[in-house]
Amino acid sequence: MEIEKRPSFEADELKKSVNIVADGLTYKVPSRKNKKEMVTILNDIGIYIPAGSFVAVMGPSGCGKTTFLNLLADRIKTGSVQGEIYYNCVAKKDFDLKHESNYVMQHDTLTEFLTVEETLMFAANLKLKTKTQQQRKLRVELIMSALGLLECRSVLIGGKFRKGISGGQKKRVSIGLELIDDPSLLFLDEPTTGLDSAIAYDTLKILIDLAKQGRTIVATVHQPRSQLFSLFDKLLLLNAGKVVYFGPAKAVTSHLTTIGYPCPPQFNPGDFILDLLTSKEGLEDTPRPSQKTPKALQDSPMAAEEMGEGGTTPLQAFALQEEAERGLADPQSKRGLRMEGGRVFLSPKETAALPDLFSRSSWGQKAKKDLESAKGSCQDETAAAKSISKVPCQEKAAVVCCRETAWFFWQVRMLGWKIFAATGRNPLKTFAAVGQAVFFGIFLGGIYFQLDRNTVTDARDKAGLLFMLTLNLMFSAFTVLPLFPEERAVLNKDNAGGLYSRFVWFTSKTFCELPFNHLAPSVMATIIYFMSGLRLDAGRYFIFLGIANSVVWAAQGFFQCVSALSPSVDIAQVIAPLCFVVFFLVSGFYLGDDDIPDWISWARFIAFTRFGFFAMFLNEIEGQDYRDQQWENIVKDYDMDGETVWENALIVVSLGVGYRVCTFLALTYVHKNLGLES
Numbered sequence: 001m002e003i004e005k006r007p008s009f010e011a012d013e014l015k016k017s018v019n020i021v022a023d024g025l026t027y028k029v030p031s032r033k034n035k036k037e038m039v040t041i042l043n044d045i046g047i048y049i050p051a052g053s054f055v056a057v058m059g060p061s062g063c064g065k066t067t068f069l070n071l072l073a074d075r076i077k078t079g080s081v082q083g084e085i086y087y088n089c090v091a092k093k094d095f096d097l098k099h100e101s102n103y104v105m106q107h108d109t110l111t112e113f114l115t116v117e118e119t120l121m122f123a124a125n126l127k128l129k130t131k132t133q134q135q136r137k138l139r140v141e142l143i144m145s146a147l148g149l150l151e152c153r154s155v156l157i158g159g160k161f162r163k164g165i166s167g168g169q170k171k172r173v174s175i176g177l178e179l180i181d182d183p184s185l186l187f188l189d190e191p192t193t194g195l196d197s198a199i200a201y202d203t204l205k206i207l208i209d210l211a212k213q214g215r216t217i218v219a220t221v222h223q224p225r226s227q228l229f230s231l232f233d234k235l236l237l238l239n240a241g242k243v244v245y246f247g248p249a250k251a252v253t254s255h256l257t258t259i260g261y262p263c264p265p266q267f268n269p270g271d272f273i274l275d276l277l278t279s280k281e282g283l284e285d286t287p288r289p290s291q292k293t294p295k296a297l298q299d300s301p302m303a304a305e306e307m308g309e310g311g312t313t314p315l316q317a318f319a320l321q322e323e324a325e326r327g328l329a330d331p332q333s334k335r336g337l338r339m340e341g342g343r344v345f346l347s348p349k350e351t352a353a354l355p356d357l358f359s360r361s362s363w364g365q366k367a368k369k370d371l372e373s374a375k376g377s378c379q380d381e382t383a384a385a386k387s388i389s390k391v392p393c394q395e396k397a398a399v400v401c402c403r404e405t406a407w408f409f410w411q412v413r414m415l416g417w418k419i420f421a422a423t424g425r426n427p428l429k430t431f432a433a434v435g436q437a438v439f440f441g442i443f444l445g446g447i448y449f450q451l452d453r454n455t456v457t458d459a460r461d462k463a464g465l466l467f468m469l470t471l472n473l474m475f476s477a478f479t480v481l482p483l484f485p486e487e488r489a490v491l492n493k494d495n496a497g498g499l500y501s502r503f504v505w506f507t508s509k510t511f512c513e514l515p516f517n518h519l520a521p522s523v524m525a526t527i528i529y530f531m532s533g534l535r536l537d538a539g540r541y542f543i544f545l546g547i548a549n550s551v552v553w554a555a556q557g558f559f560q561c562v563s564a565l566s567p568s569v570d571i572a573q574v575i576a577p578l579c580f581v582v583f584f585l586v587s588g589f590y591l592g593d594d595d596i597p598d599w600i601s602w603a604r605f606i607a608f609t610r611f612g613f614f615a616m617f618l619n620e621i622e623g624q625d626y627r628d629q630q631w632e633n634i635v636k637d638y639d640m641d642g643e644t645v646w647e648n649a650l651i652v653v654s655l656g657v658g659y660r661v662c663t664f665l666a667l668t669y670v671h672k673n674l675g676l677e678s
Helices: 065-072 116-127 133-146 167-179 197-212 249-258 269-277 295-299 301-306 314-325 348-359 362-379 381-389 408-424 427-447 456-480 483-496 502-512 514-531 538-565 569-585 598-605 608-621 631-636 645-669
Strands: 020-030 038-049 054-058 080-087 101-104 185-189 216-220 234-239 242-248 338-340 343-345
Touching: 020 065, 020 362, 038 065, 038 080, 038 234, 038 242, 038 362, 054 065, 054 197, 054 269, 065 080, 065 185, 065 216, 065 234, 101 167, 116 133, 116 167, 116 408, 133 167, 167 185, 167 197, 185 197, 197 216, 234 249, 234 269, 234 348, 242 249, 242 348, 242 362, 249 269, 269 348, 348 362, 408 427, 408 502, 427 456, 427 514, 456 514, 456 538, 456 569, 456 608, 483 502, 483 538, 483 569, 502 514, 502 645, 514 538, 538 569, 538 608, 538 645, 569 598, 569 608, 608 631, 608 645
Parallel strands: 054 216, 054 234, 101 185, 185 216
Antiparallel strands: 020 038, 020 080, 234 242, 338 343
16 A cells, blocks of 8 residues: 655754653552552563654553553652653653653543644644744644645534544644644654554654654554554563563564564564463463474574574573473473464463563563663763763753743633634534523513512512522523533643643633623523513612622632532532532521521521622612511511622622632642543
């Protein structure tokens, strides 16, 4: 198949380059069944990744690939981590990893109502702040051309509300976002998943070209095609958290042949390796009878180096002796492959022995020697400086922050544009909210149509109307419940990548969505006000409208807090109605303060519905005497004696601010790693 040739990247700054040392890396997490027991995910991983390398991390599901990647990228904050990670001989805690590296997640987290070009330009405007607009556009154009995205540049990303680009195109956009600022380190979690062969090949070719220019790239890959496997520079094989192989990708089949597991000619090396590492329960551990060493094995350079007398490698002899001591096999026998349904299988014990076999092989010894050499260089600053200077395209300074930091107001401006663009392209949501507001406005206005101003009963009817309006304003804010569970992955990803801070995102989100959040409630409140015959006074109307919007402001803040504290939309939708019921009961309409049980009476002080209802009712009844009673006596029935409109309105606004402070704290400290760890 002929593959379309696309432009390759030219690095902006060829001096950026970073090597990685992982020494004794062990990661444990508490067992789900018994929190006191620790489960080992990664076990004593020690490798040295030279600058300018492309390392493919492979292994069966659950072997620790993504965990290893996340540890290198400093994206895991839980569990127990042992060992050290160095970047250019600088410890991870002292290295500016956020500004030197980017991370492409396995699952694409994109804004569905932006086009491909707008998505990339948004990242360019934040990451390349000091560049001119023309330079940013040129960079985006180059990335779209190299990743084959020019044909869909004006197509929306798409999602559950709008059809957009394909899954493969989304993956390329995700990669393109992380290539905008030309990072020194690039981590990718299964970047070829969902791509067709041509695009997957082109994508890996671009990444390998970047590595050749001095970038260090580490990517997890699952079941690569043989065409893709041939592109790999270095290969790290993991199984059960241990290193099964680390070295040149082209030498892995030779290594496996040397230890007694030759890859059949008709097999894709990637598939063969995964089959080999996926043990099958129930297989006999007794090896098959020995056979003569294949001629291909005898002629291979690695075989010549390691093969002993009798066609048995030292590694095989060691393993067979160990098995014999355990009573598992005849020392003279030799391991063989099991074939079933076109797949290769090993027994669990054979698979478990692979890390030991690698550590004793020539490639294992070389990996150990390289690691010790790198560690020795890092222990001496002078030696480290000399070692680093020998690496092509490497800076002698250990850490150079190369990404431009966007200014706060510039970030707010860019995020504001993104929010307005995304909201404006989803008019159905706004129209639905306005339609619902018109319906409820006419419905309540019709029930309380043109109330009289004569008796205490009329005053109580107005109290009932305004209380129902307050609850409806609260109910309209339920739409924010999915906000943070749905957008948390995007926020956490962009924040972890240093694109913008949580404070910038929250500030932009709060103020840029105000017009959309308050439009529908204002329509509903206005319809109800005039249909029900409330006071026809311009000043009273605008005060009423201001109070209604302050209730919406507080309701939005409260349910944002519920949303931020909830790990999922389902949990948020369970908590919100419970809060609704509590606020309903303590708001002062159905129950007086003396009738509220002590164990729940504290909720009065955080129930914005109570103060909003008080403010609206006082605004309507203040100064109006009814036929049989003065207004001061009427408000006593609702425990409003001594209350004022402005005090209650100010409390509502203050509660809205307080809820948002709690929301920001929840965003900062709760569920901050959701979407980052796998």
